[in-house]
Amino acid sequence: MAMESSLWNTCDYSHNVTFFYNLVGKKVSVVWTARDFLVIGLGLTVCLIVVLANLMVMVAIFMNHRFHYPIYYLLGNMAAADLFAGIAYTNLMLNTGPWTSMLTKEQWYIRGALIDITLTASVANLLAVAVERHQTIITMQLHSNMTKRRVVLLIVCIWAVAIIMGLVPSTIWNCECDLGDCSTIAPLYSRRFLIFWAVLNLLTFFIMVAMYTRIFIYVRYHSQYTSEMWHNQTVVNLMKTISMVLGAFVICWTPGLMTLLLDGLLGKASHANVFEKFCLVIAECNSLVNPIIYSLRDKEMRRTFKWILCCLCQRSADQQRELSHVEIALPPEV
Numbered sequence: 399m400a401m402e403s404s405l406w407n408t409c410d411y412s413h414n415v416t417f418f419y420n421l422v423g424k425k426v427s428v429v430w431t432a433r434d435f436l437v438i439g440l441g442l443t444v445c446l447i448v449v450l451a452n453l454m455v456m457v458a459i460f461m462n463h464r465f466h467y468p469i470y471y472l473l474g475n476m477a478a479a480d481l482f483a484g485i486a487y488t489n490l491m492l493n494t495g496p497w498t499s500m501l502t503k504e505q506w507y508i509r510g511a512l513i514d515i516t517l518t519a520s521v522a523n524l525l526a527v528a529v530e531r532h533q534t535i536i537t538m539q540l541h542s543n544m545t546k547r548r549v550v551l552l553i554v555c556i557w558a559v560a561i562i563m564g565l566v567p568s569t570i571w572n573c574e575c576d577l578g579d580c581s582t583i584a585p586l587y588s589r590r591f592l593i594f595w596a597v598l599n600l601l602t603f604f605i606m607v608a609m610y611t612r613i614f615i616y617v618r619y620h621s622q623y624t625s626e627m628w629h630n631q632t633v634v635n636l637m638k639t640i641s642m643v644l645g646a647f648v649i650c651w652t653p654g655l656m657t658l659l660l661d662g663l664l665g666k667a668s669h670a671n672v673f674e675k676f677c678l679v680i681a682e683c684n685s686l687v688n689p690i691i692y693s694l695r696d697k698e699m700r701r702t703f704k705w706i707l708c709c710l711c712q713r714s715a716d717q718q719r720e721l722s723h724v725e726i727a728l729p730p731e732v
Contacts, residue, residue, distance in 0.1 A: 415585075419585050430495065447686060454703060454706060455692060461706070464698055475553045475556065503586065519560035522559055535613050571590075581662065600659070638695065646691065
């Protein structure tokens with residue numbers, strides 16, 4: 399028995415991805431089914447919309463000088479994280495189903511790391527927004543005095559932390575040296591890492607919700623004792639928008655994190671694979687929610703979106719008009 403346990407915990411890096419899937423009993427599709435094509439087709443369509451919608455948010459913040467404040471730079475970085483999520487899910491869709499067994503371990507780790515980086519960047523960015531809002535609201539200001547240099551440094555730190563956390567499973571915390579610790583959802587990941595990862599993010603969610611609740615109560619209370627009604631209403635509206643972004647993020651990601659936590663704690667007994675794809679779909683939809691929230695809640699953002707779309711349509715119409723003029727000018731063929 400001791401000899402068997404020793405072999406079970408021996409590092410053997412020669413195992414391929416299929417070995418780990420078979421080890422935890424996770425089925426890998428061998429042939430393509432109509433369901434696979436439907437899921438991938440819908441998934442890629444959603445990913446395309448996610449990328450385009452968040453790209454438009456970033457362009458709107460860049461083009462409109464009224465958005466050139468720290469809070470909007472951070473929301474722009476949130477859009478960048480959502481855009482990156484669209485790319486990460488596209489990579490997942492193109493490397494799933496029967497393609498999974500063809501992946502090398504390095505490719506499999508990259509596939510998972512992209513999702514991890516997306517989540518970490520979004521959580522860290524929301525936390526930065528919470529700190530920025532807390533610093534600003536306490537003094538009843540609409541925008542903070544943070545310099546552009548500090549905002550850029552903060553954004554760089556957010557992505558540096560996200561990349562580091564994304565690389566942890568592939569470098570120092572996986573189950574290749576402890577096969578009994580393999581996850582059923584992500585077979586090369588350590589169950590202990592999933593517990594750490596889920597608890598850390600859920601704890602951060604709780605802290606952010608508590609912080610935003612405190613800020614919102616503070617704004618509501620102090621707005622009754624100040625005469626600047628327009629300023630107070632603007633602050634409240636911005637806080638409502640950010641709170642909706644946070645709420646949507648928590649709602650969309652909590653099921654997935656709870657599933658990871660159950661997988662880490664119970665392993666195969668959790669039957670986490672049953673809920674895996676459902677949780678991924680909800681998490682993917684979150685990247686599409688934020689542009690919708692901005693367009694519904696922020697009149698200036700909505701106006702900028704319309705301006706961008708009108709410019710694109712006008713440019714396309716001008717190009718078609720130029721092409722038609724060129725065709726008319728060309729001499730007929732003999």
